[in-house]
Amino acid sequence: MTDAAADNMPPGAGRAAPAVETPWRRFMADFCANRLALFGLVLVIVVAAAALLAPWLAPQNPYDIAKLDIFDSKMPPGSASSDGTLTYWLGTDGQARDMLSAMMYGMRVSLLVGAVSVVVALAIGTVVGLTAAFFGGRVDAFLMRCVDIQLSFPAILVALILLAVLGQGVDKVLYALIAVQWAYFARAARAAALVEREKEYVEAARCLALPRRRILWRHLLPNCLPPLIVIATVEVAHAIALEATLSFLGLGVPVTEPSLGKLIANGFEFLMAGKYWIALFPGLALAMALIGINLVGDHLRDILNPRNAR
């Protein structure tokens, strides 16, 4: 930085908040200052609520084949069911499932896959990353070389091949997603830990002769978490999109438990025939979820990045 910048930005004018402002309040104020991010948060909440409460909110249980009336298939939005008991606000798909209900249940699968895979990948990646950073030397070189190799290959290809080998199923999709995601977290965790390792509190803990394991988990880990949480937020969106893509290609979840991607794939064949709703609505729901998560994650990154502090 030049002297001019130092002149412009006196100490205390930039990052440091006045004494009354706690970091948490500042964070909340920063977050709420951005209406787009708030909008994203609302989207996420709506989508998550619809998914969680699907069994109580959905007009129909799309998994219950007995409830489906084959004469109701591919009905446009707003039509009444042939037994007159309910209105298909968003139409029905090729198997006569109410689109709205199928989407709510599909969202459950999508969110579940996204959240679980990220949590597991985060755990694995953090352990690997912290281990590499803390022990350094050969351990570090070996682990990071693995991460580099993994990351130089497109996630979609790795996942595709894994699924081709493993076969179909929600659990298989989870394995594939975890396998492609852990490396991001490992790299980020290592980077964060390398910075934290040099700080005084770690030095102090070492001087107290605390056991290594305790320093690693009780001192380093909590301080490395914020950047990891930002990545995790965005990765949930990645995971959901990847799962949808795999399911669309026919390699993801089975037909019996359709995620949003699978629903869209089912609608693809009817698209050219002008039956747009089967692919459009699940896609919109998917887009809502992904955009919401990305808006929140994007803004979190802006706030938590000290470089962007104004």
Added chain:
Amino acid sequence: MSDAASPTLELADLKTHFFTRDGVVRSVDGVDLQVGAGEVLGLVGESGSGKSVTGFSILGLIDPPGRIVGGQVLYRGEDLVQASSARLRALRGRNIAMVFQDPMMTLNPVLRVDTQMIEAIRAHEAVDDATARRRAVAALTQVGIPSPEARLRSYPHQFSGGMRQRVAIAIALLNKPDLIIADEPTTALDVTIQGQILFEMRKLCQETGTALIWITHDLAVVAGLADRIAVMYAGRVVEHGATAEILERPRHPYTHGLIGSVPTRGHRGQALFQIPGMAPSPLRLPQGCAFQPRCTRAVAACAAMPDLQEIAPAHQARCWNPVP
């Protein structure tokens, strides 16, 4: 002394403020200065005093959230605050040139030196490449760079810090400006190189009649260089006068403290004077004289801002209770 009738540059009540989210920073808050042809003005102050912002304000190079909120920058009688951006661009580098503090950062790392020199000429004159190149070589020779033709084809990182600053100075000299603003150009350099550059700059200005504003935090640097010195504190000029006068008879307690805190041979073995307290936060400047809380000579009158007043012939200070 300068020819007061037609100064090359005159600042009148210049105010540059920064509108940060934590409040308004009055980096420059009413600065009056002038500098004439062939004259060297030393602008002294600690970091945060507004001296660099003053320099950048002259050329209109203040980035948001800062802007000039009042006063005039009169270049040969023309107010640059009101000038169009096209007019400012035409003046920059041609009539008024600038040398920055950190030579490692002023040159673009991915462009060769010749590109950066030739574009500076061609931004102002329609000359062919060969002519521009000849002038670039001449400018490099002028600042003492050996084998300039060969060095032109180098990238900045192939030069040492001192050499890079010479290149930056050569760029400033390319269009033979009337005024050069040098923003601590020697601070980042070794002491020996600093001395060489000071000597050469002084010589160049005398030879060409260029006015020079030398911004620094180091009184010792301007002592042997400047004709006049202006001392800034918290956005204002607090003392101004001929170099010898200021150094020998500082009247403002701040200047007095500054000079007292420079180690000299006469001081050997004695404790250095230290100005008590810290520079105030520019967001919450004290009422009245900004130096008052740190001042050993503060009186009741200091609660009001004093004017910059003539305290001796050609010597002004902004103080109610100046050092006798």
Added chain:
Amino acid sequence: MLVFIIRRLMQAVVVMVVMSALVFGGIYLVGNPVTMLISDQASEAERLAVIRDLGLDQPVWQQYLTFVGKAVVGEFGKSFRAGEPAMQLIFQHMPATIELALVAMLLAVLVGVPLGMYAGLRPDSLRARGIMTVSILGFSLPTFWVGLMLIMLFAVALPEWIPGWPRLPSSGRGPTVDILGLKLSIFTAQGWLHLLLPAATLALAKGALIIRLTRAATREVLPMDYVKFARAKGLSERRIVGVHVLKNIAIPIATVTGLELGQVIAFAVVTETIFSWPGMGKLLIDSILLLDRPVVVAYLVVIVFFLVMLNLVVDILYSVLDPRVRLEAQGR
């Protein structure tokens, strides 16, 4: 420079060996290839014959060496489906994919860099905010759904709603022209029309990425002293942005664009499936779904080789673009 390239080449060889082992392990050892290769009605004798033919009775390391030996000369067996050598199939389909990927990447760069620079130069303007919001859409929306929506809009809805609106083709490559033995679409108007939707689909996510990268790089470069110094020299805004800023941000942009080309080729798997684009991505999906193992293996080896080479080329390109790195390398 030479030392640098040799060192990177050696790393590339190591990666190739590791990856070939993984491909071999993943494809040959997981699951029993024999059950996939032989019909259920085959007799025990036939089974044994096949096992011997494939060398499956040999120790694993020997099988691996055989695999590598054959892979080096591009021999992966014949496709179960097409009956042609797998490698030949891959090479037949490769130009279509590369063409699509290059056009998509070009589109992404041509749109992304100017928009990103604009957003970086005026970060608080309304338009910049608009650009950034759209870019979030761009990388949020999954490629396949974007493709479907484009088809719906340009191949179904718009031509129906607005009379005279041209119906964009949504399937296949259109007519191709042979250039040096490669079939290419970009030399006919029809070919371009066919390219439009799939390339736009692929370009959207990458364009969004390039917008964000360019904006970040621009914002990083702008406060630099050398930009201010360029202003102090009296240069025009155009020259400052077009030369001083652009030359500096070009380095990260070129690097990322190069690396992302690999991603684009991988993601072409999805786009090609939607638009029935006869490239190697669609070939891969079809082969996976039909358990056409030789083609899958051939694809993997080719793509791994391609990605490793791409990384190498990008590294070299980076050192050519950045004079600081370039001279350091020469000095060694």
